[in-house]
Amino acid sequence: MLAVLRLSHRVFRDKRISTHLALTARAFGADEFHYTGEHDTHLEGSIERMCEDWGGNIKVEHIESPWNLIQRWKDLGGTIVHLTMYGIDLTDKLTELRRKDKLLIVVGGVKVSGAIYELADYNIAIGNQPHSEVAALAVFLDQISGSKARKRKFENAKNVITPSEEGKIMEKVE
Amino acid sequence: MLAVLRLSHRVFRDKRISTHLALTARAFGADEFHYTGEHDTHLEGSIERMCEDWGGNIKVEHIESPWNLIQRWKDLGGTIVHLTMYGIDLTDKLTELRRKDKLLIVVGGVKVSGAIYELADYNIAIGNQPHSEVAALAVFLDQISGSKARKRKFENAKNVITPSEEGKIMEKVE
Numbered sequence: 333m334l335a336v337l338r339l340s341h342r343v344f345r346d347k348r349i350s351t352h353l354a355l356t357a358r359a360f361g362a363d364e365f366h367y368t369g370e371h372d373t374h375l376e377g378s379i380e381r382m383c384e385d386w387g388g389n390i391k392v393e394h395i396e397s398p399w400n401l402i403q404r405w406k407d408l409g410g411t412i413v414h415l416t417m418y419g420i421d422l423t424d425k426l427t428e429l430r431r432k433d434k435l436l437i438v439v440g441g442v443k444v445s446g447a448i449y450e451l452a453d454y455n456i457a458i459g460n461q462p463h464s465e466v467a468a469l470a471v472f473l474d475q476i477s478g479s480k481a482r483k484r485k486f487e488n489a490k491n492v493i494t495p496s497e498e499g500k501i502m503e504k505v506e
Numbered sequence: 507m508l509a510v511l512r513l514s515h516r517v518f519r520d521k522r523i524s525t526h527l528a529l530t531a532r533a534f535g536a537d538e539f540h541y542t543g544e545h546d547t548h549l550e551g552s553i554e555r556m557c558e559d560w561g562g563n564i565k566v567e568h569i570e571s572p573w574n575l576i577q578r579w580k581d582l583g584g585t586i587v588h589l590t591m592y593g594i595d596l597t598d599k600l601t602e603l604r605r606k607d608k609l610l611i612v613v614g615g616v617k618v619s620g621a622i623y624e625l626a627d628y629n630i631a632i633g634n635q636p637h638s639e640v641a642a643l644a645v646f647l648d649q650i651s652g653s654k655a656r657k658r659k660f661e662n663a664k665n666v667i668t669p670s671e672e673g674k675i676m677e678k679v680e
Contacts, residue, residue: 345522348519348522348523349522349523349526352523352637352638352640352641353638355635355636355637355638355641356637356638356641358635358637359633359635359636359637359641360633360637360641382636386635386636416674417667418667418669418670418673418674418675418676419669419670419671420669420670420671421656421657421669422653423653423657446673449672449673449674450672454671455670455671455672455673457667457669458644458648458656459533459534459656459657460667460669461529461532461533461560461656461660462529462533462556462560463526463529463530463532463533463534463644464526464527464529464530464640464644466526466638466640466641466644467526467529467530467533467534467640467641467643467644468644469641470632470637470638470640470641470642470644470645471644471645471648474632474645475653479596479597479649482595482632482633482635483595483597483633486635493591493592493631493634495592495593495594495595495631495634496592496593496594496629497593497594497628497629498623498624498629499592499620499623499629500590500592500623501592502592
């Protein structure tokens with residue numbers, strides 16, 4: 333079980349970044365994508381349409397605050413991983429994290445509350461440089477699954493790509 | 507030598523995605539970031555300021571069209587890698603690509619010309635699902651360097667993070 337929590341979404345400024353986060357979550361194996369901040373029906377609709385066309389069924393949910401979700405996750409014996417450039421590098425904890433069967437990955441927004449650092453079981457950096465929450469999430473999820481998740485088959489897909497060295501090959505399944 | 511070429515940047519719509527791409531390029535080991543589309547002094551300024559604070563000196567350059575850069579790269583014996591969800595998976599070519607010492611990584615914008623697929627020596631997918639050019643670039647660069655590039659030291663950095671399991675530790679070097 334793999335869930336992503338994106339903090340403090342802002343409809344106008346973060347529209348594309350949060351969409352990229354949700355699509356990255358879906359492509360690299362997450363089952364759920366929760367977000368706090370502003371409720372964004374456009375974001376939810378675009379991920380839903382993506383699932384209709386490309387298969388799978390990641391659950392996308394807006395929540396008022398992160399605390400209940402984090403508490404629920406802890407009650408169920410899940411592990412909270414906060415991705416932050418201040419954390420310790422993924423490599424140092426990769427073997428340990430791969431053994432967990434219930435991960436909630438928290439990715440920050442504008443300003444992350446200190447409480448998140450404290451509640452997290454792991455504060456993990458994908459390098460200690462400023463870059464992108466999308467980059468951090470992608471590398472984290474890809475390494476956790478040993479690149480397997482991104483290659484899995486998506487159920488009920490209408491669009492199916494055949495990998496090609498030279499161009500675009502896509503089958504439309506109706 | 508590692509360069510990234512971002513196609514068809516649009517100042518308004520792509521501002522944050524292109525900034526994330528440039529920061530990802532920098533953090534994961536690229537020496538140069540070129541982009542076509544609209545010239546964006548704001549994007550260039552923000553990467554420049556980032557280098558002043560966090561060190562290193564990735565070169566950011568707007569170019570009118572991709573063709574001269576690609577041709578120059580080919581003339582110098584470089585390899586062109588186009589990241590696309592239609593390509594073949596990175597895993598299949600990773601060993602081969604790690605041996606190249608001069609890579610130009612092309613990441614698409616709105617609509618990628620068919621000529622890019624043809625001119626590229628490799629059309630590489632990070633999974634065959636729609637997600638994010640930032641995610642694709644991050645996973646590609648991280649795997650090419652075996653996660654080493656993101657852990658390297660940046661020269662002349664004013665901000666230096668000490669990795670921490672619990673909070674934020676950053677030194678300001680003047």
